[in-house]
């Protein structure tokens with residue numbers, strides 16, 4: 001049992017999100033039994049993993065009597081989109097700093113997808129060149145806002161701090177309960193890992209519940225060792241916050257074989273994973289995170305990493321809105337193996 005009742009929280013999420021089988025992808029790959037935890041269906045602003053984090057972050061902002069949320073992300077940040085929507089629900093303003101972190105994505109990147117929806121939700125946006133310490137930039141901005149009499153609540157990139165990670169502590173409980181109710185033993189969880197809060201919270205939650213389900217994070221940006229260190233750095237205090245100490249770093253598993261050229265640049269394997277998942281299961285992934293995560297799961301299956309009898313659950317963290325920011329890169333992939341009526 002994990003008691004999260006002592007933490008401020010605002011209900012934002014449709015739950016439980018479904019835990020479903022993926023029979024056609026399982027058959028296509030000839031591998032283990034594949035399941036998918038549909039956190040792309042959290043409900044807020046087309047869904048995604050940031051919504052669970054925002055329940056605790058916005059809860060804390062309201063408890064502290066903030067009048068606005070300040071955060072940061074890449075131009076096509078799913079986190080900023082969900083934060084902008086959460087601010088609307090909470091009656092707060094939202095101001096976001098967007099980093100020009102990706103420069104090769106084509107015409108829709110700067111105006112469509114997530115950044116378009118940020119504006120639909122009325123967030124105010126400011127831009128920064130790539131490579132700056134964006135959390136430091138946002139903190140600086142908060143100082144300025146405070147001097148002007150505003151009460152900003154700062155949410156770090158990806159909502160990844162202990163407060164945000166609590167959302168995935170709760171998801172760990174939800175997955176265990178759903179699997180138990182269905183009489184299914186989950187042997188592995190595979191997911192995309194970026195700013196770390198999702199994997200850190202999930203691993204901390206499973207650890208506190210004493211459930212020995214290994215979680216494989218597929219890195220979307222940095223080398224394995226750096227990502228393991230970063231996830232552990234947050235998983236440890238998150239576990240402590242829920243009364244479980246000494247989470248060993250051996251619990252943090254990362255594969256960095258699917259990053260491609262870098263953050264926000266889909267690799268060939270990313271595009272293949274998007275196509276395959278769409279065409280086998282009717283499920284949309286995204287070019288920055290869940291496409292890479294799924295590419296990782298597919299790659300692990302092809303390398304016989306899992307046993308055929310095992311049950312492997314992919315945590316779908318959302319992000320399909322970003323497809324519209326990457327149309328120029330994805331479009332050429334479609335013709336190549338488009339379903340055709342045979343002549």
Ligand SMILES: *Cc1c(COP(=O)(O)O)cnc(C)c1O
Nearest residue numbers: 078194195196197198289317319
């Ligand atoms: C932010 C994000 C992730 C990564 O989660 P972190 O907690 O930042 O590691 C994965 N998938 C999608 C779609 C995201 O938006």
